[in-house]
Amino acid sequence: MFKKLMMTNLMLAVVLYVHAGDSGLYPQIPGWKMQEEKRVYTAGDLWELIDGAADIFLSYYFQDLHVAEYTSKEQIIRVELYRHATSENAYGIFTAERMPDYPQVNIGSLGYKSQGVVNFMAGTYYVKIMSAGVQEVDESTLAMVAKQVDAKLAQPVGLPDEIKLFPEEGKVYLSDNYIAQNFLGYSFFHAAFSARYGDPGDIQLFVIRSTPEEVQKMLDQYFTMLKEDKVVRKNGYFVINDLFNGTVFLKQQGNTLIGVLNTNNEEVALGYLNKVAERIP
């Protein structure tokens, strides 16, 4: 496994060098001069560009960043293509930075805009497009460039399947996300999808998917850490008194672990657990 990983890294590194400055990732746009930065950022040096913000990108298995600028007279549009290991990870970092109150745009997956910015997700890419010159680029021009970048990337459209497990009813708008590591602050929990519910939106549902054995292993590690008296086994679910995270309701269904946080109301929690369980194909 290690060897395979290493080989992939090596080949990637070489490809990066060869193509630096000419990645083929960017479209030519009439009236705009496109210049790609020679430097391609990797996990080892992303912080040189975005400082401490790099840490969260690395936690989503950031692979590389290509940067290009489109210039037309006084206007500059900067296009940053953050590539992550999987589309789940791209979705994870995208949602970690997404402001739910920004207006949505129909570009890539989950595109949104704010002043001088269009961001969207496209397959394994998190794409950031921004007006970068002194003279602001108008919204429609940014959208036009964003659409062409999206078309050139030609990535599959859509969201991870796990998102469909969350019932729409009562879900807080755009509250779904993906945590790639250390879910709930525990390294043994790996990755989880989550969404918020209720009013004022405090209740958190989460779903962890793996093999049944791996799910069992996570539960074992969690319960060992908590000590037995903190875990109450009910009929088909657990009620957990977690020192750090409060009351946690958990249900295992095959390869899926479903959880509810931030409520003490067992009936409400059980309702959510069952709703998610029913949606598992």
Place this chain on the structure above:
Amino acid sequence: MGENRNFSRRGFLRSSAIGAAGALMGTSTLANDSNRIRKEPVIIKRKLGKTDIDVPVVSFGVMRSDNAALVKSAFEMGFVHFDTANSYQEGRNETMLGELFKSYPRDSFVLATKVYPDDIDRQTGAMGPGATKESILTKFETSLKRLQMNYVDILYFHGVSTREVALAPQMLEAFDELKKQGKARYIGMSTHQNEADVIQAAIDSNFYDVVLTAINFKHSQADLIKQKIAVAAEKGIGIVAMKTMAGGFMDRERQRPINCSAALKWVLQDTNIHTSIPGIVAYDQMIQNFSVMESLELTEKEKADLEEAKLVAGLYCDGCSQCLPQCKKKLPVHEYMRAYMYTYGYRHFDNALTLLQELGGSSNPCGDCRVCTVICPKGFRVAERINDVARLSDVPRELVV
């Protein structure tokens, strides 16, 4: 919120967390030490230069906004100083901290954030015409709104990499105005490139109260940075350390983790460094870092781990790319350095050979180039290393194990 989240007494959380630490950290040492569980820990604190801020030597670098419970637990456990930035997670990081801390007395925690102006080249640090005073003021107003606070304790000029930028008049004016308005109690600047020059600029400026600098045991400029830190601390500038874990891994492939407690202790043994902001994303890290607040003494194992990591660092190319434009033959020098590390660091000869073949398979890539023009900041004699490792290209793969 769960009912059991409400008993937020620090002592309880500390002792219980230490009790849970054994299981979390995969060791029984902490959990079995009953004296330690009962004892209220003595936390090492240092005063941040001439400021009135007195903080534990380990602070909390807030990296993610998805687990407010972790930050809350850290605060209740005894972490005091929390570090964020206007740009982290497009602002969601600050928003989370604002939501969390609004229910605590403002003087019970120390909050630091960072801003940089518009139109600043993040690579070279050069400022364009859009890098105005107004852009700093506007961004910081947004930060205050997100944080739901009237002031922050430390406001950093974010990511300064040149003396010129550190002393840019419009920047000093903006930060001075915010300080005078009481919106920032102290002004600092953060640096992780060209740190020694930037710290010197802070010393010369008579303006900055705090410097947040990258420093770790394998930083190629560590000695020089520490010299500047000593001068700055002597002058009353508060020193905060970042990137103390040296990336968390010895290698770029992230296969060999660094002993993080050891790395943190190495930094904090320098008493001119007043606190540090390691990024914390899990409870086991939080507990481990908390234990560093109590003792900075390196165990024998930690010393050995640091020695090993330093050794590997000596082989490790930072990938800074400075060599690329310098090489007369435009060789991908950093890739040859990588092959060198596989060969001598990991003894992964087959990986090295594969890489060399991808690079063209020449056993003498420098060819007739006699005078090497590459000056590597890590001090690698790149031509020697290239010609040494490239010889592997002549070895038949069957003989490579």
